[in-house]
Amino acid sequence: MTVSTRIAVIGVGDPDRHDDGVARAVLCRLRERAAERPLPPGTLLAACDDDPARMIRLWENAELAVVLEPAHARPSHPGRIYRLELDGAALWRAGTMRPNGLGAAVNVARALGRLPGHLVAYAVDGADSSLGRGLSDPVAATVGHLAECVEAEIVRHRVAAARSASGPAWTGGAGRPPPASRGS
Numbered sequence: 001m002t003v004s005t006r007i008a009v010i011g012v013g014d015p016d017r018h019d020d021g022v023a024r025a026v027l028c029r030l031r032e033r034a035a036e037r038p039l040p041p042g043t044l045l046a047a048c049d050d051d052p053a054r055m056i057r058l059w060e061n062a063e064l065a066v067v068l069e070p071a072h073a074r075p076s077h078p079g080r081i082y083r084l085e086l087d088g089a090a091l092w093r094a095g096t097m098r099p100n101g102l103g104a105a106v107n108v109a110r111a112l113g114r115l116p117g118h119l120v121a122y123a124v125d126g127a128d129s130s131l132g133r134g135l136s137d138p139v140a141a142t143v144g145h146l147a148e149c150v151e152a153e154i155v156r157h158r159v160a161a162a163r164s165a166s167g168p169a170w171t172g173g174a175g176r177p178p179p180a181s182r183g184s
Helices: 018-034 052-059 099-112 143-165
Strands: 007-012 043-048 064-071 081-085 118-125
Touching (some): 007 052, 007 143, 018 043, 043 052, 052 099, 064 099, 064 143, 118 143
Parallel strands (some): 007 064, 064 118
C-alpha cells in the first residue's frame, strides 16, 4: 500500500555564525544520504532564517514537520540535542529555542490554524555563535546522529500513517478476533 505524505524538514539558522549553521549541515548530510537511501516522495528539505512567516509557508499542508534549530541554553552544553514535540507539554522552552524563531512561528501558525499535522523540533546547543563559518567540534560531532534522528522521525511518521490508512483494528477485547458472521 502506498502512503502519501508530505514531510517538511526545515533547517533554521545562520551558517555565517559558526554553530548556528548546524541545521544546514544536517540538511546537507540528509541530501548526501538520500543519494543512497532516497527520502519518501513529497519530502522537502529546506533552509530558512528565523522568520515565522517563511517557516509557516514551508510546513504548510505538511503531515510532519521536523524543524532543526540552534539552541542557546544557559548553562551551555555544546553538542547537547534537545527534542521537542508540539503535542508535548511545551514546544518552546525558555533558554533553549529562540522565541523569535520557531516559538513565534508556532504561536502565529496556531492562531491562523496553519500548524502541520505533527511538529517535532531538534535543537543543538552551540558553543560559538560569533561571525564566521564552520562548526565547533562538539556541534560538528552531532551532525550525523541528528541526520539519523530525522530519518527515524520520518520512518515513525510513515509507519503511523500506514497503520491509520489501513483502517481501525479490532478492539473486541482480550486479543480475540472479531466474531465470525453466521448465515441465516
